[in-house]
Amino acid sequence: MLIFNKKSNLTAFLSPLISQNKTIGFVPTMGALHEGHLSLLEKSLAENDITVMSIFVNPTQFNNSEDLEKYPRTLEKDVEKMSAVSKNIIVYAPTVEDIYEGNTTSQAFEYDGLEHQMEGQHRPGHFDGVGTIVKRLFEIVQPTKAYFGEKDFQQLQIVKKLVSKYEMPIAVIGCAIFRETSGLAMSSRNERLSPEGKAKSALIFSILNDAKTHFKSHSIKETIETVTEAFKKYPEFELEYFEIADEETLLSSEDKDENKKYRGFVAVFIENIRLIDNISLN
Structure with missing residues (x-):
């Protein structure tokens, strides 16, 4: 397994492979790898000549x-986990200086309104930061395909929009949410939960499943109210938002349209740790 800390060394290694028309799969992560990340890695290894995973x-x-x-x-544990999957992985683990070259600021992006919904409302500037790092990583790695989990569904849609707007020849592949046996969506932030908090957090997916059932025979407003009331029964949770949105535009909806696909999005705090999840409703 090759590990690069500098983009100059990584691009020097990849350039001749790109010129040979080798396909490059790319899995960008922030580390603290779990089985969800490793499933993306396995998919990339199966579909490409070369696989790069970034940890930053x-x-x-x-x-x-x-x-x-x-x-x-x-990082050390992450490399061990990757090695157990395959030794044929290229790791890019840069420093902040290597990525930002002394100017750790975000570029401003427009994603045709996708950035103003849900996470964009509650985390100002978040998607400018996402766009900045994803665009830089894409320019460095020059992947054929890039793999993202659907747990961050809004981010997935924004990355697809970014690639479209900048006309990058990259296929953005969305992969199903990987869950604990309890149903809790796998996340690096789960590591910060106490065993009790982690067990209780299984409630999030349980409520989402109930919302999916409720949505079949009730209005959007009634489904949102039901989810809100469900979380109120558990004082250890602080519900930041639950929204039902059009999967394509991410716009919140008031009336159902049988021609649209809807998804429920949730963000909650437990033990002062913020967790997000989502579920397809129809």
């Missing part, structure tokens, strides 16, 4: 300095 905790997408400080950084 990107400071410009955090609007909470405490969250950035406490975000788990476990």
